Amino acid sequence: MIELFISAFVTLFVVIDPPGCAPIYAGLTKGATSAQRRIMAIRAAVIAAIILLVFALFGEALLGALHIELDSFRIAGGIMLFWIALEMVFEKRTQRREDRAEKIAADPEIEDVSVFPMAMPMLAGPGAIAAIMLLMNTAQGLDQSLVVLGALALVLLLTMLALIAAGPLMRMLGTRVEAVITRLLGVLLAALAAQYVIDGLRGAFGI
Template identity: 85%
Template sequence: MIELFFSAFITLFVVIDPPGCAPIYAGLTKAATPAQARNMAIRACMIAFVILVIFALFGQSLLGALHIELDSFRIAGGFMLFWIAWEMVFEKRTQRREERAEKVAATPEVEDVSVFPMAMPMLAGPGAIAAVMLLQNEADGYEQTLVVLGALVSVLLLTMIALIAAGPLIRLLGARVEAVITRLLGVLLAALAAQYVIDGLRGAFNI
């Protein structure tokens, strides 16, 4: 159980990337009061949680309806996570997030950023959806499902704290430290993605 929790926690932490979301959120909420920024951070994490739980619990049924085998999804999900890892190592993901944030900030009528772009696609994006479905497929029984969901709750709580403390956190860490952390997390995610592909190939070819 402990091993599953840490595996799920690390995977979701790397994919959701609270340290990477914090500076983007700080930029999006410059004009907001501390109370407004705090409420939007809480709301964004709650919405992301609901979205990810839906895919975690019902994603397997969706795959069955589409006649997609779990091993195929493991391989596809592994490649998707590897792409995210590549973008993190070479800072492509951060650049794309910043461009998306600039577009949102440039639209005067957009005030509440909790749903878009924070909840989706920054927190509950394709990578996070794929990761939570893969982890849930690995879970065996009710107790392990709760362990995976517990890891998801833990990551989103940390994300919420990072978003609320985004401004002071950026001033404390600085851009260089953030870049180093992002690259290290990207390397770790690449290894986890490779493992998903290996597991999928073993299952598909009965190795």
């Protein structure tokens, strides 16, 4: 159980990437008050939790309706996560997030960033959806499923706290430290993604 929790926590933490989301959120909410930033951070985390919970509970049924084998999804999900890892290592993911944030900030009509772009696609993006579905598939029984969901809840709680403390946190860490953390998380995610692909190939070919 402990190993499953650690594996699920690390995977989701790396994919959702609270250290990477915090500076973007700080930039998007520069003109907001502390209370407004806190409310939007809580709302973003709650909406992301609902989205990921739906895919965690019903994602396998959706794959069945589309006649997609779980091993195929493991391989596809692993490749997707590996691509995200490469972008994290080479900072392309951060650059894309910053570009998206600049577009949103440039539109004066958009004030509440909790739903878009924070909840979707920054927190509950394709990578996070693929990760939670893969983790729920590896869980056996109700106990292990609750462990995975507990890891998801903890990651989203930490993400919410990181968003709330985004401004002070970035002033304390600085952009260089944030870049180093993101790269380290990217390397770890690449290894986890490779394992997903290996597991999918083993299941598909009966190795």
